[in-house]
Amino acid sequence: MSKTQQGIQSVEIGMRVLRALAAMPGEASLKSIAAASGMAASTAHRYLVSLGRSGLVEQDPVSGHYGLGIAALEIGLTALGRIDAVKVGTAALTQLRSDVDVNALLAVWGTHGATIIRFVEASQPVTVSVRVGSVMPLLVSATGRAFLAWRSDAQVKKLLAAEQAQRAKQKLPAIDIEAIRREARKHGLARVEGHLMAGISGLAAPILAHDGNAVMVLTAFGTHAVFDARWNGTVAQTLRRVTADASRRLGPPG
Numbered sequence: 001m002s003k004t005q006q007g008i009q010s011v012e013i014g015m016r017v018l019r020a021l022a023a024m025p026g027e028a029s030l031k032s033i034a035a036a037s038g039m040a041a042s043t044a045h046r047y048l049v050s051l052g053r054s055g056l057v058e059q060d061p062v063s064g065h066y067g068l069g070i071a072a073l074e075i076g077l078t079a080l081g082r083i084d085a086v087k088v089g090t091a092a093l094t095q096l097r098s099d100v101d102v103n104a105l106l107a108v109w110g111t112h113g114a115t116i117i118r119f120v121e122a123s124q125p126v127t128v129s130v131r132v133g134s135v136m137p138l139l140v141s142a143t144g145r146a147f148l149a150w151r152s153d154a155q156v157k158k159l160l161a162a163e164q165a166q167r168a169k170q171k172l173p174a175i176d177i178e179a180i181r182r183e184a185r186k187h188g189l190a191r192v193e194g195h196l197m198a199g200i201s202g203l204a205a206p207i208l209a210h211d212g213n214a215v216m217v218l219t220a221f222g223t224h225a226v227f228d229a230r231w232n233g234t235v236a237q238t239l240r241r242v243t244a245d246a247s248r249r250l251g252p253p254g
Helices: 009-022 030-037 041-053 070-082 085-099 142-150 154-169 177-187 234-250
Strands: 057-059 066-068 103-110 113-120 190-193 200-208 214-223
Touching: 009 030, 009 041, 009 066, 030 041, 041 057, 085 103, 085 113, 085 200, 085 214, 085 234, 103 142, 113 142, 142 154, 142 177, 142 190, 142 200, 142 214, 177 190, 200 234, 214 234
Parallel strands: none
Antiparallel strands: 057 066, 103 113, 103 214, 190 200, 200 214
16 A cells, blocks of 8 residues: 655645636735635735745735736746647547547648548448548548638638639639638537538547647547537537547647
8 A cells, every 4th residue: 555645735735825826817815815725814825925935926016916926927838838739639539539439530730731640440440531641621621620710820821722722623612611610619619521521420629729729630530320420419529528628738728
C-alpha cells in the first residue's frame, strides 16, 4: 500500500486562493476571493500578501482589488507553449473511438489545408479513400466545413477561393458558405451526408486553441445505413464532449 506523500499545506491553501482568483471574470475584492476560497477574509488576506510578494498576484492601488500578477501570466503562457496539441488531439480521437464504434479521423490545419494525421476504423470499417496525409476539401467534407466555420485566416480564404473556382469550372452548383458556418456554429458540429462520397455521412467538431481558432478537427463517419448523423445523436454528443475536453486542455478561448 502506497503512503500519501506529505506536502506543504500552506502552499496547497495558497493555490486555493489563486485558483479562486483565476476563476473571477476580472479583478476581485478581498471579500469575494475569501468567499470563493472558503476561508475568512483575514486568512485570505495573508495568503494574498504572500502571493503578491511572489508576483503571482497584484493589487490595484486605487480600488484595492486583486488580479493575477505577471508571474502567474508567465507561468500560464509557458504551460500553454509546452502542451503537445497533437497528443491532446490523439487522446480525443482514442476517447471517441472508445465511446462509440465509428470510423474517425483527426486533422490539423496544415500548409495545404485540412490534413489528416490520424485515422482509426470501426469494428465494421468503411471502404473509403482516406489515408494519413490526405487533404480534405473545405466545402464538401465535414472536416473541411468544421475548419471553415472555426477559422478565418487568409489561408482559409485563399483555399476556399480556389475550391469555388474549381466548382465553377466544373459547372457544379454553388454552395452557400455562410449557411455552412451558421449551421455548424448553431450545432457545434459540421455535417455532410453524401456530399464528398456517395452513401457516406460525417460529423466533425473543432478542437479550439486559446484564441478560439480550430487547430484540429475530429471527424466521425460511416455509411448512411448505420451511421448516426443526427445533430443530437450519440455520435454528435460524444464528439462535442471529447472535443470540448481537448479544447480546455489547449486553453480557454480568448
